Amino acid sequence: MMRKTRQFLGSIAAFCVAVFTPTHGVSAEQDAWPNRPVRVVIPYAPGNTGDITFRLIQNQLEAKFGVRFLIDNKSGASGNIGAEEVVRAAADGYTFLLGSTNNYVTNASLIKSMRFDPMKDLVPITMISNAPSVVVVNANLAVNTLAELTALAKKESGKLAFASPGNGTPPHLAAELYKQLAGVDLIHVPYRGSAPAVQGLLGGDTQIYMTALSSVAGNISAGKLKAIAVAGPHRLSVLPNVPTTAQQGVPEMITGNWWGLSAPLGTDSKIIQKLAEAIQTVLNDPAVKQKYFELGVTPVGSSPSEFAAQIAHEASIWKKVIARSGIQPE
Structure with a gap:
């Protein structure tokens, strides 16, 4: 009788360990993930x-x-x-x-x-x-390469302006990186969003915008804007003729x-x-x-x-x- 009682109590203890041990439940939940939206x-x-x-x-x-x-x-x-x-x-x-x-x-x-x-x-x-930044300029700006943009920015120091969708946004930081690497002085014109920034570039209020292609693709295709560089490790398949910044002598400009x-x-x-x-x-x-x-x-x-x-x-x-x-x- 005593032996059977000990066996019974042992079985109950084993059952409790199996059911109530927290790690067991957590593991089962992880294995079942996800089971809801x-x-x-x-x-x-x-x-x-x-x-x-x-x-x-x-x-x-x-x-x-x-x-x-x-x-x-x-x-x-x-x-x-x-x-x-x-x-x-x-x-x-x-x-x-x-x-x-x-x-x-x-x-x-x-x-x-x-x-x-x-x-x-x-x-x-x-x-x-x-989405690597694409260096885009107004179609009327007389530059077609990054080197030409840098030369013009140095010649017209403090006169060319770049657009951004706001202070501290990726397009703003991309332009600041370019300024530091190229040693040029540009005017920052922040807008409230990407669409107004593009309109400012189209209207000639600014001359440069460094942004993801999706923001400017239509205007590039229409010839209203010019893409002169891709700030990524590779050219974009949709812009096969636009070289990267590294191919134009500025390898540090990856943004x-x-x-x-x-x-x-x-x-x-x-x-x-x-x-x-x-x-x-x-x-x-x-x-x-x-x-x-x-x-x-x-x-x-x-x-x-x-x-x-x-x-x-x-x-x-x-x-x-x-x-x-x-x-x-x-």
Whole structure:
């Protein structure tokens, strides 16, 4: 009788350990991820490059995982409102940030009142897309190469103006990097958004704009604007005759606006890796690649560690550029 009682109590103890051990439940939940809709916060208004490029892979991700991937646009404060919402969200694998270069790299050096550190409070998953800056000039400006632009800017020192969609935006920083590398003095004319900046360039109020191709592609095709350089490692397939900045003697001028996915600190590494690998697979689809190339955007699909290294590398570069230029956010 005593022996049977001990066996019974042992069975009960084993059952309790199996049922109530926390790691067992957590592991099962991780293996089952995702089992409900996933929210992807984009900290800008709809229609931006990140928004467009994620929608191009949204259906494939939903088909692969069998759940909805819901885009939630939360704009404001240079993207900090949406980014901070993700930082404060539960680290359960159901809220992610699709942020731009600003969110991960430059805002921390521009905005002194930030209430979080993107390099400490977010877990990088993968860089999804990269839109290298295209150096564009008014069609009436008598330059066709980067060297000719630099020569004219030195000749007309302090007279040529460049447009941007606002202080501290990627086009503003791209132009500041060019100024420092080329040793030229240009006037900065900030607008409230990309569309007004393009109109200012078309109207001749400014002469230069360094932006993603998607903002100016139509006007380049119409001959109203001239693309003279691509600030990326490779030429764009839709602009095959436009050389890179490196091909024109300025290899340090690699700039643009990329978009990457991250999660709140504490999100399980298995979920991070699972999502990163799924996105890499989707981005390798030839049809998806072609759609990206048509937008002047490069599909990336980096690993979590590669994305983290890229963030750290660029943060150090832009911190110096911002300090030298004395840029102040609006």
